[in-house]
Amino acid sequence: MIEMAVLGLLKERSMHGYELKKELTGQLGQFWQISYGSLYPTIRRLEKAAAVERIFPVTDVKRRKNIYRITDLGNEMFKQLLSENSTMDDARFSMKLAFFRYLKSEDRVDLLERRRAYLTEKLAELRSKLRTYRERIDAYTLQLMEHGVDTTAADIAWVEKLLAEEKSHSEPKPSRATT
Amino acid sequence: MIEMAVLGLLKERSMHGYELKKELTGQLGQFWQISYGSLYPTIRRLEKAAAVERIFPVTDVKRRKNIYRITDLGNEMFKQLLSENSTMDDARFSMKLAFFRYLKSEDRVDLLERRRAYLTEKLAELRSKLRTYRERIDAYTLQLMEHGVDTTAADIAWVEKLLAEEKSHSEPKPSRATT
């Protein structure tokens, strides 16, 4: 997760750690936070793996800043992390969506469909639990479960809206055999 | 969190670890999961702290089962964990709501109001970020932020519904000086 965030931000422009942290809490901060104690070691790891490289600012050396640039290898890593077939939980999906612009429309549709599948399954589980427990639980837990159902249903609707938009934009692309 | 869950479930009835785990994934499982590697040590900790005690089943000793019962001290601990003034993030709030029946109406209102405050602040932050970044970000990230706003607003509405219900049920209770 951190690696994806760092690489994704460095794709936009080269930055140093402090800047990355600010961008992270700014744009991605709603659904995700990170501390320095975890950011700096990550950058180091990425540097060792040659996914990012340090730029030495020749002029403008007022301050000790380690500016990093993403490498070709880093770009490949990012691509893989983004399209990776991992769980489509909230945080992961949100992060991937924040970097959707780096994906082909085809891959975007794929991710959205996986998210939809994940949510659909979750909804089914919630509903089955509701049926199972409805008679046994108190009003508050019931409210909680029902709200879970509503929230998940709303999320699915949203994903479907995104899917519809994505498909309508890339309509002239049958590529695969359509039955 | 785990401790609260374990104590809360043991308030209902005495259980052994395996049973606790099942109840946990059943009722509370939607927003929270726990593994044995974390459950059993927690039970041990609670036992050492004298918050729970082991019951030795005299008859029915077919199987090696460690059944635990909550103690008076455990009840106090639970009460404190429940009304504790900690962050009102999703998981914590959900867990507390699942144990609302053990609180006085007054304390329920208090928790709900704290949750509302938390969400209201979150909403304000989201909106301010939206204003700040709207022109700078791509359509997908924008969708993500807007969906965050919608979701949070819906959550607030739900909490307010719960608050209204809570207050209407306990109307004949002015207790404190009402201005």
Place this chain on the structure above:
DNA sequence: TTCGTCATGTAATGGGTTACATGATTAC
């Protein structure tokens, strides 16, 4: 000159998971 924030980093700790290990009982 002192306070805020820019800037980087490490060590200790926390809170959890996964994988492993064991074995009894039940259902087929």
Place this chain on the structure above:
DNA sequence: GTAATCATGTAACCCATTACATGACGAA
């Protein structure tokens, strides 16, 4: 008899946070 599930536990690991440590620069 053998597979599933009941039942308990430990050790290694992972990922992250908090707290600490350091110091330069800019603005008041």
